[in-house]
Amino acid sequence: MGEFELIQRFFTRPTPQAVLGVGDDCALLQMAPGMQLAVSTDMLVAQRHFFAATDPHRLGHKALAVNLSDLAACGARPLAFTLALALPEADATWLEPFSQGLLALADAHGCELIGGDTTQGPLNICITVFGEVPVGAAQRPGQPATLALLRSGAQPGDDIYVSGTLGDARLALEALQGRMDLPDAVLNVARQRLEQPTPRVALGLALRGVASAAADISDGLLGDLGHILQCSGVGATLDTGIAINLLATQAYFTRASIPFNYMLSPQLALQCVLAGGDDYELVFTAPAAQRAAVQAASAASATPVTRIGQIDAAPGLRLVDGHGAPVANTFTSFDHFKA
Amino acid sequence: MGEFELIQRFFTRPTPQAVLGVGDDCALLQMAPGMQLAVSTDMLVAQRHFFAATDPHRLGHKALAVNLSDLAACGARPLAFTLALALPEADATWLEPFSQGLLALADAHGCELIGGDTTQGPLNICITVFGEVPVGAAQRPGQPATLALLRSGAQPGDDIYVSGTLGDARLALEALQGRMDLPDAVLNVARQRLEQPTPRVALGLALRGVASAAADISDGLLGDLGHILQCSGVGATLDTGIAINLLATQAYFTRASIPFNYMLSPQLALQCVLAGGDDYELVFTAPAAQRAAVQAASAASATPVTRIGQIDAAPGLRLVDGHGAPVANTFTSFDHFKA
Numbered sequence: 001m002g003e004f005e006l007i008q009r010f011f012t013r014p015t016p017q018a019v020l021g022v023g024d025d026c027a028l029l030q031m032a033p034g035m036q037l038a039v040s041t042d043m044l045v046a047q048r049h050f051f052a053a054t055d056p057h058r059l060g061h062k063a064l065a066v067n068l069s070d071l072a073a074c075g076a077r078p079l080a081f082t083l084a085l086a087l088p089e090a091d092a093t094w095l096e097p098f099s100q101g102l103l104a105l106a107d108a109h110g111c112e113l114i115g116g117d118t119t120q121g122p123l124n125i126c127i128t129v130f131g132e133v134p135v136g137a138a139q140r141p142g143q144p145a146t147l148a149l150l151r152s153g154a155q156p157g158d159d160i161y162v163s164g165t166l167g168d169a170r171l172a173l174e175a176l177q178g179r180m181d182l183p184d185a186v187l188n189v190a191r192q193r194l195e196q197p198t199p200r201v202a203l204g205l206a207l208r209g210v211a212s213a214a215a216d217i218s219d220g221l222l223g224d225l226g227h228i229l230q231c232s233g234v235g236a237t238l239d240t241g242i243a244i245n246l247l248a249t250q251a252y253f254t255r256a257s258i259p260f261n262y263m264l265s266p267q268l269a270l271q272c273v274l275a276g277g278d279d280y281e282l283v284f285t286a287p288a289a290q291r292a293a294v295q296a297a298s299a300a301s302a303t304p305v306t307r308i309g310q311i312d313a314a315p316g317l318r319l320v321d322g323h324g325a326p327v328a329n330t331f332t333s334f335d336h337f338k339a
Numbered sequence: 340m341g342e343f344e345l346i347q348r349f350f351t352r353p354t355p356q357a358v359l360g361v362g363d364d365c366a367l368l369q370m371a372p373g374m375q376l377a378v379s380t381d382m383l384v385a386q387r388h389f390f391a392a393t394d395p396h397r398l399g400h401k402a403l404a405v406n407l408s409d410l411a412a413c414g415a416r417p418l419a420f421t422l423a424l425a426l427p428e429a430d431a432t433w434l435e436p437f438s439q440g441l442l443a444l445a446d447a448h449g450c451e452l453i454g455g456d457t458t459q460g461p462l463n464i465c466i467t468v469f470g471e472v473p474v475g476a477a478q479r480p481g482q483p484a485t486l487a488l489l490r491s492g493a494q495p496g497d498d499i500y501v502s503g504t505l506g507d508a509r510l511a512l513e514a515l516q517g518r519m520d521l522p523d524a525v526l527n528v529a530r531q532r533l534e535q536p537t538p539r540v541a542l543g544l545a546l547r548g549v550a551s552a553a554a555d556i557s558d559g560l561l562g563d564l565g566h567i568l569q570c571s572g573v574g575a576t577l578d579t580g581i582a583i584n585l586l587a588t589q590a591y592f593t594r595a596s597i598p599f600n601y602m603l604s605p606q607l608a609l610q611c612v613l614a615g616g617d618d619y620e621l622v623f624t625a626p627a628a629q630r631a632a633v634q635a636a637s638a639a640s641a642t643p644v645t646r647i648g649q650i651d652a653a654p655g656l657r658l659v660d661g662h663g664a665p666v667a668n669t670f671t672s673f674d675h676f677k678a
Contacts, residue, residue, distance in 0.1 A: 084380050151364070
């Protein structure tokens with residue numbers, strides 16, 4: 001199978017929305033009037049972001065999901081994406097399920113594959129995703145004129161929320177890499193979160209005009225909330241007593257009466273929740289006056305959200321327990337070039 | 340140096356044109372009224388597209404040049420690009436010249452770096468480039484409504500042109516891989532073509548409304564012209580007597596009185612010109628009535644063009660010599676998944 005047959009067979013599809021899709025030097029998109037283009041790109045490397053033996057159907061899903069998650073964090077509606085793929089070999093038994101997983105998620109979001117590149121090389125998946133957000137008035141002087149959710153809009157006094165559950169992907173990674181034991185039933189739940197994250201696109205759209213700032217959680221909550229704090233020039237206080245309950249599998253342990261020796265220490269559970277990475281949930285802020293609107297956005301998008309803290313004027317990120325007492329922050333987020 | 344310091348130090352720049360550049364979950368672009376977005380993506384893999392020891396300044400240039408070449412082939416004006424980069428290590432002595440080579444070419448084309456991704460992994464450079472082309476009337480029923488140059492517009496009787504020179508990049512590759520000897524002076528000329536191709540952006544813009552079809556020559560003239568033929572449902576006849584003179588270094592051999600034992604056989608010279616790859620010139624077609632307009636576009640963009648053949652109604656690609664006699668086509672273009 002040659003390069004062009006590979007593209008034709010697995011990655012060429014009708015593109016009713018695009019002016020021109022796969023097969024020319026460029027793809028062409030026509031933005032609707034009053035809309036801005038939102039762009040994000042993510043590169044997934046074998047052994048770094050996923051095990052080479054990962055189920056290719058799940059990998060196809062995840063490769064697009066992590067990009068859609070960036071659109072979600074901006075409140076952008078997905079339009080299209082390009083796929084650049086370096087493959088050790090043109091293996092149809094891998095490409096078929098990979099493309100199916102990828103395109104099933106694309107179809108679910110009306111996101112058209114409009115172009116790409118394939119080459120021989122160490123397995124590497126680079127997707128660039130395109131979405132639309134309405135032009136809008138700048139929230140404050142110096143801010144861009146857009147309705148997109150930005151990292152820079154958090155204000156002192158704003159509530160801090162996260163969507164869904166956190167930390168289970170990291171828990172699965174720890175188990176799959178042999179650093180801990182998990183019962184199969186728990187591992188399967190956690191592994192699903194690692195390998196098939198759900199991009200919170202509907203929530204992002206519902207939060208436009210409601211949230212003051214947002215980011216997606218890819219490197220861990222503390223790190224990604226840290227980006228919001230840095231871009232907004234503010235600090236925050238987080239309640240670890242609430243955060244620890246965001247680990248979906250922790251609740252599962254309790255419900256399923258898993259033997260004590262499998263239970264997580266609170267410290268490990270918090271490490272997973274606060275700095276696990278690979279969650280692809282949203283962390284966002286909103287003024288207290290928007291609490292009802294946040295709940296309405298959560299309901300409209302069928303996405304649970306949890307209020308876990310507050311934005312402070314004082315810089316820095318403070319952790320407190322359920323009684324307001326300080327908790328030492330010994331948690332570190334993921335950095336690709338640090339140990 | 341961590342991931343965020345790396346991005347801040349080498350890849351964060353002012354983006355006066357973009358609504359929002361590097362540093363949020365998405366970048367934001369506002370298209371001008373009446374403009375369509377042209378998108379292309381190319382992935383460069385170490386040892387496949389370049390030697391790992393390639394001068395990083397030249398590599399930065401080339402990584403963007405091959406993408407700008409796709410915009411040129413569509414007649415699109417460059418606006419912006421994203422950069423996804425997998426690096427074995429965060430090495431400032433490599434990143435600094437790489438980013439300088441990349442950004443110097445970006446600045447020359449007013450093309451803003453608006454976002455990206457960095458990760459640890461085998462060296463891989465994936466750029467997605469964005470340009471603008473005016474909305475236009477469809478050339479024929481079923482064609483998209485755009486002024487972009489497409490692969491699908493060639494008509495029987497059209498002239499076939501190429502820009503610049505062809506085959507020298509391949510010649511350099513043959514020499515650098517030890518399959519042939521070249522005098523240093525010749526190798527330096529050829530190597531420049533391999534490592535620092537010039538994207539024909541100005542020519543592409545000048546050919547809007549003049550050329551009937553266009554593609555960029557990345558895999559070799561025969562293969563890329565073949566895409567035009569396939570997309571347009573036509574055939575072609577090419578004059579190898581003209582084509583052989585497109586090898587810049589062949590002329591250099593003659594002029595510089597290089598000893599006979601270095602001279603290329605006509606067969607090897609033609610192989611380089613017709614199927615060498617890595618040229619990043621344009622191949623395009625235009626009605627004979629547009630010959631003066633093609634020359635004007637060439638002059639306006641200071642880009643030489645050569646008429647090398649004609650589009651035929653009969654499918655297939657025929658080679659003829661300077662006297663019109665058939666030449667056997669034993670030349671094969673590059674395919675990433677074939678030997």
